Amino acid sequence: MRIDVVTDTYEPDVNGVALTLGRLVGGLRMRGHLVHVMRASERNGSFDPGETAMPSLPLPMYHEVKIGLPSADRFRARWMKKRPDVVYVATESPMGASAVKAARTLEVPVVMGFHTNFHQYMKDYHFSRLETAAVNYLRKLHNRAGMTVVPTEEMRRTLEGMGFERLSVMGRGVDAVLFDPARRDASLRQSWGVWRDEVVFGVVGRLAREKNLVTALGLYTRLQREFPDCGMKMVVVGDGPMMNSLRSEFPDAVFCGMRRGEDLARHYAAMDVLLFASETETFGNVLLEGMASGLATVSYRYAASADVVLDGINGLQAEKGDEEGFYSAMRRLLEDGEMIRRLGKQARRTVNSRTWDSIHDRFEELLASVAREENGTGCARPPRDAVLECRTVFLSDLHLGTKDCKADECRKFLKHVRAGKIVLVGDIVDAWALSRGSRWRRRHTRFVRTLLKKMEQEDVEVLYLRGNHDDILEKFLPFHLGGLKIAREYVHQAADGRRYLCVHGDGFDAISTNHRWLAMLGSLGYDVLLMVNRFYNKYRAWRGREYYSVSCAIKGRVKSAVNFIGKYEEQLQRLAVKRQCDGIIAGHVHHPADTMVGKVRYLNCGDWVETMSAVLEYGDGRMETVLYKDFMKRLAYGKCGTMEDAETSPGTGDS
Numbered sequence: 001m002r003i004d005v006v007t008d009t010y011e012p013d014v015n016g017v018a019l020t021l022g023r024l025v026g027g028l029r030m031r032g033h034l035v036h037v038m039r040a041s042e043r044n045g046s047f048d049p050g051e052t053a054m055p056s057l058p059l060p061m062y063h064e065v066k067i068g069l070p071s072a073d074r075f076r077a078r079w080m081k082k083r084p085d086v087v088y089v090a091t092e093s094p095m096g097a098s099a100v101k102a103a104r105t106l107e108v109p110v111v112m113g114f115h116t117n118f119h120q121y122m123k124d125y126h127f128s129r130l131e132t133a134a135v136n137y138l139r140k141l142h143n144r145a146g147m148t149v150v151p152t153e154e155m156r157r158t159l160e161g162m163g164f165e166r167l168s169v170m171g172r173g174v175d176a177v178l179f180d181p182a183r184r185d186a187s188l189r190q191s192w193g194v195w196r197d198e199v200v201f202g203v204v205g206r207l208a209r210e211k212n213l214v215t216a217l218g219l220y221t222r223l224q225r226e227f228p229d230c231g232m233k234m235v236v237v238g239d240g241p242m243m244n245s246l247r248s249e250f251p252d253a254v255f256c257g258m259r260r261g262e263d264l265a266r267h268y269a270a271m272d273v274l275l276f277a278s279e280t281e282t283f284g285n286v287l288l289e290g291m292a293s294g295l296a297t298v299s300y301r302y303a304a305s306a307d308v309v310l311d312g313i314n315g316l317q318a319e320k321g322d323e324e325g326f327y328s329a330m331r332r333l334l335e336d337g338e339m340i341r342r343l344g345k346q347a348r349r350t351v352n353s354r355t356w357d358s359i360h361d362r363f364e365e366l367l368a369s370v371a372r373e374e375n376g377t378g379c380a381r382p383p384r385d386a387v388l389e390c391r392t393v394f395l396s397d398l399h400l401g402t403k404d405c406k407a408d409e410c411r412k413f414l415k416h417v418r419a420g421k422i423v424l425v426g427d428i429v430d431a432w433a434l435s436r437g438s439r440w441r442r443r444h445t446r447f448v449r450t451l452l453k454k455m456e457q458e459d460v461e462v463l464y465l466r467g468n469h470d471d472i473l474e475k476f477l478p479f480h481l482g483g484l485k486i487a488r489e490y491v492h493q494a495a496d497g498r499r500y501l502c503v504h505g506d507g508f509d510a511i512s513t514n515h516r517w518l519a520m521l522g523s524l525g526y527d528v529l530l531m532v533n534r535f536y537n538k539y540r541a542w543r544g545r546e547y548y549s550v551s552c553a554i555k556g557r558v559k560s561a562v563n564f565i566g567k568y569e570e571q572l573q574r575l576a577v578k579r580q581c582d583g584i585i586a587g588h589v590h591h592p593a594d595t596m597v598g599k600v601r602y603l604n605c606g607d608w609v610e611t612m613s614a615v616l617e618y619g620d621g622r623m624e625t626v627l628y629k630d631f632m633k634r635l636a637y638g639k640c641g642t643m644e645d646a647e648t649s650p651g652t653g654d655s
Contacts, residue, residue: 001033001034001084001085001086001367001368001371002033002034002036002082002083002084002085003028003033003034003035003036003084003085003086003087003088003367004035004036004037004038004078004079004084004086004087004088005021005025005035005036005037005038005087005088005090006038006039006068006075006087006088006089006090006091006095006096006099007021007037007038007039007040007089007090007091007096008039008040008056008066008067008068008090008091008093008095008096009021009039009040009066009091010022010037010039010051015206016115016205016281016283016284016285016286017090017091017115017116019285020115020172020285021037021090023173023356023359023360024359024360024363025037027356027357027359027360027363027364028360028363028364028367029050030360031360031364033364035050036050036051036052036084037050037051037052038051038052038054038075038078038099039051039052039053039054039068040053040054040055040056040066040067040068040093040095052078054068054069054071054074054095055068055069055071055095056068056069056095057069067093067094067095068091068093068094068095068096069094069095070094070095070097070098071095071098071099072098072099072101072102075098075099075102075103076102076105076106079102079103079106079108080106083106083108084108085109085371086108086109086110086111086367086368086370086371087099087103087108087109087110087111088111088112088113088367089110089111089112089113089145090112090113090115091115091116092112092116092137092138092141092142096112096141097141100112100141100144100145101144104144109146109370109371110144110145110146110370111145111146111147111148111149111366111367111370112141112142112145112147112148112149113148113149114142114148114149114150114151114155114159114282115151115282116282135162138164139162139163139164142164142165143163143164143165143166145166146166146370147166147167147168147366147369147370148164148165148166148167148168149167149168149169149170149363149366150167150168150169150170150282151169151170151171151172151282151283151303151304151307152169152171152282152283152303152304152306152307153169153307154302154303154306154307155169155282155283155303156168156169168366170359170362170363170366171283171307171354171359171362172283172285172288172304172354172359173288173354173355173356173357173358173359173360174285174288174289174291174292174351174354174355174356175292175356176292176348176351176352176354176355178261178262178265179265179268179269179289179290179292179293180265180269180292180293180294181269181293181294181344181348182269183262183265183266183268183269183293184269184270184294185266185269185270188266188267188270189270192233192235192254192270193233193254194231194233196231197231197337198231198232198233199230199231199232199233199272199273199333199334199337199340200232200233200234200235200270200271200272200273201220201232201233201234201235201271201272201273201274201275201330202234202235202236202237202267202268202271202272202273202274202275202290202295203216203217203234203235203236203237203238203274203275203277204237204238204264204267204268204274204286204289204290205237205238205278205286206238206239206240207236207238207239207240207241207242207243207246208240208241208242209241209242210278210280211277211278211280212277212278212279212280213236213242213246213277214246214249215277215323215326216275216277217234217236217246217249217250217253219275219277219323219326219327219330220232220234220250220253220275220330221250221252222327223327223330223331223334224252227331227334230334230335232334233254234250234252234253234254235253235254235256235267235270235271236253236254236255236256237256237257237258237259237264237267238257238258238259239257239258243255264289265293268289268290268293268295269293269294271290271293271295272295272296272333272340272344273295273296273297273298273330273333273340274286274287274290274291274295274296274297274298275297275298275299275330276290276297276298276299276300276304276305277299277300277326278300278303279300279302279320279321281302281303281304282303283303283304283307284299284303284304284305285304287299287304287305287308287309288304288308288351288354290347291308291309291314291315291347291348291350291351292347292348292351292352293348294344294345294347294348295344295347296315296316296333296339296340296341296343296344296347297309297314297315297316297343297347298315298316298317298318298326298329298330298333299315299316299317299318300317300318300319300320300321300322300326301317301318301319301320302320305317308350308351308354310350313343313346314343314346314347314349314350315343315347316329316332316333316343317329383635386416386635387416387417387418388416388417388418388616388631388635389418389419389619390417390418390419390616390617390618390619391419391420391421391494391495391617391618391619391621392419392420392421392422392423392492392616392617393414393417393419393421393422393423393614393615393616393617394423394425394502394585394603394605394614394615394616394617395410395422395423395424395425395428395605395608395614396424396425396426396427396428396467396504396586396587396588396604396605396606396607397425397426397427397428397467397587397588397590397605397606397607397608397609398410398424398427398428398429398447398607398608398609399427399428399429399430399433399469399607399608399609400428400429400430400440400444400447400448401429401430401431401433401434401438401439401440401444402430402433402438402609403438403439403441404609404610405430405443405444405608405609406608406609406612406628407441407443407444407446407447407608408443408446408447409608409612409628410447410608410612411443411446411447411450412632413612413614413628413631413632414450414451414454415450416631416632416635417616418458419460419616420459420460420461421460421461421462421463422451422454422460422461422462422463423463423465423490423492423502423585424462424463424464424465425465425467425502425503425504425585425586425587425605426465426466426467426468426469426470426503426504426505426506426587426588427467427468427469427470427504427587427588427607428464428467428470429469429470430469430470431469431470431471431472432469433469455482455483455484459483460483461483461485462483462484462485463485463486463487463490463502464484464485464486464487465486465487465488465489465490465502465503465504466486466487466488466504467504467506467587467588468504468506468588473486474488488503489501489502489503490502490503491579491581492585492617494617494621494623495617495618495619495620495621496620496621496622497621498582498583498621499579499580499581499582499583500581500582500583500584500585500601500603500623501575501576501579501581501583501584501585502584502585502586503572503575503584503585503586504586504587504588505572505586505587505588505589506588569593569595569597569602570597572584572586572597572600572602573597573598573600573602576600577598577599577600581600582600582601583600583601583602583603583623584600584601584602584603585603585604585605585615586602586603586604586605587604587605587606587607589604590606590607590609590610590611591604591606591611592604592605592606592611592613592625592627593606593625594615594623594624594625601623603615603623603625604625605625606625611627612627612628612629613625613626613627613628614626614628
């Protein structure tokens with residue numbers, strides 16, 4: 001797969017998000033995937049060939065962190081030239097939001113990661129009143145993606161309760177070869193001032209407010225004060241904006257600064273107890289690293305702790321926010337060296353199986369599923385060469401020349417279909433709308449070109465039946481030019497010998513037939529309703545929700561509209577019987593259907609304004625009404641062409 005990763009932070013930055021992404025990207029590249037990282041620019045300006053620098057600014061009050069700026073134009077330019085199979089957005093900055101927007105515009109599948117609880121940081125930086133707004137922003141952004149990946153089951157439940165949708169769990173791994181108790185170094189402990197069997201408490205991570213370090217160090221100071229005769233030492237590994245203030249407030253602690261790789265592993269192994277007091281983590285990789293290093297851990301029952309720690313078995317826990325419980329756990333370990341060793345050994349055994357290889361497999365699986373099933377708008381994205389073989393395609397009510405015409409979707413549909421005949425069952429070109437000043441758009445021309453290419457290159461016969469919106473063609477009937485025929489109606493002989501009358505159906509609409517001015521007024525009203533549709537669904541898309549047809553909902557609830565369709569079907573059934581046909585294929589009412597009306601099979605193609613549906617005839621004469629989304633999903637799964645496949649393939653079903 002071709003995968004683009006969008007993130008504000010990446011290696012060599014030292015934080016949980018950057019290190020996790022480094023592992024994930026490395027794992028995907030090892031599996032042969034083409035991964036390109038689009039990241040906020042780094043201070044030294046150095047980048048690998050597989051990275052692109054994006055505009056960024058230092059985060060206010062936190063200059064060590066870069067925040068990406070909106071870059072929708074740059075994303076669109078790259079993805080139009082090199083279209084990825086899926087985009088993974090790791091951070092929710094303005095840059096991440098613009099990446100989601102650009103991907104949705106280009107119908108590129110998007111997966112988002114929930115790596116940071118930004119909304120919980122608000123109270124740490126004196127913006128508590130903005131927490132609700134931050135949650136709303138995150139929910140709207142994540143719900144626009146095809147999937148959001150979260151690190152724990154607890155996080156999934158929490159976010160679901162907050163209205164987040166399409167959540168999948170993917171844990172974190174640990175390098176148990178790098179982080180190993182065997183790296184314990186007595187000389188390093190001596191450099192900290194530890195000469196005997198004193199208990200070394202450790203804190204590892206970014207020295208920032210949200211990590212709750214003041215609590216951890218404060219509890220250590222209290223422990224030191226209450227048990228002055230017990231040997232103990234506090235070691236802090238990491239760097240960040242609170243370094244200077246922590247040094248001043250806790251002068252007895254040993255501050256080791258930032259450590260990486262084997263040096264970091266040596267520092268872990270030289271400790272005895274890891275204190276993990278953060279209450280804002282989505283996971284907390286340092287906890288796994290400490291456990292892999294054979295350390296006893298004290299943590300709140302939250303994030304990674306809730307996922308891997310069993311209280312009293314491989315670590316000690318306190319309830320989130322319970323400082324006294326946290327302090328009690330520290331005191332128990334200070335008084336019981338044997339418990340430290342027992343918990344450390346069991347912790348090592350617990351995380352030995354949590355390898356990054358298994359996480360890479362899971363990540364690859366999640367990305368592939370979204371790339372296969374989604375194209376940014378909820379439709380499937382089949383392989384380029386996926387083609388359905390059939391005998392005849394029936395389409396109606398494209399309404400080329402209107403803003404709401406789904407010409408591009410219809411064009412993609414035809415590209416994945418190989419048929420000997422295409423029957424256009426009326427209202428393909430909306431002459432009424434064009435006469436009112438509607439604009440012929442480029443996508444409409446692209447559809448016509450696709451149709452002409454099929455006629456030329458695949459020797460497809462095209463039969464165009466006029467409708468009421470393209471009744472201007474009535475003056476030219478009958479018309480025959482090469483593989484193109486224009487007629488009023490057509491009797492189709494199916495492969496199984498059955499006869500189907502193909503007609504648009506406007507002749508059975510008394511208003512369309514006898515009151516053209518009223519029909520045009522109704523068409524204008526329908527255009528207004530579609531405009532309302534457009535604005536309403538822009539709002540729904542902004543909220544991350546699927547398309548909802550207001551007009552279809554209204555037609556389904558208005559009794560007169562329902563009765564009209566029923567009478568319409570009866571009239572068509574009578575005509576089919578009169579013409580000695582076994583079935584009838586029509587359009588006009590923008591409502592796909594496949595039903596029996598008396599002894600006549602009634603098929604309606606629907607439309608390509610809202611329902612995006614068609615009727616297909618297979619080589620054995622079977623007829624099926626298909627929806628665009630279902631059709632594309634079936635192709636993506638390699639299940640098309642039989643009724644059995646239609647029934648068993650995910651998310652499919654006849655209209």
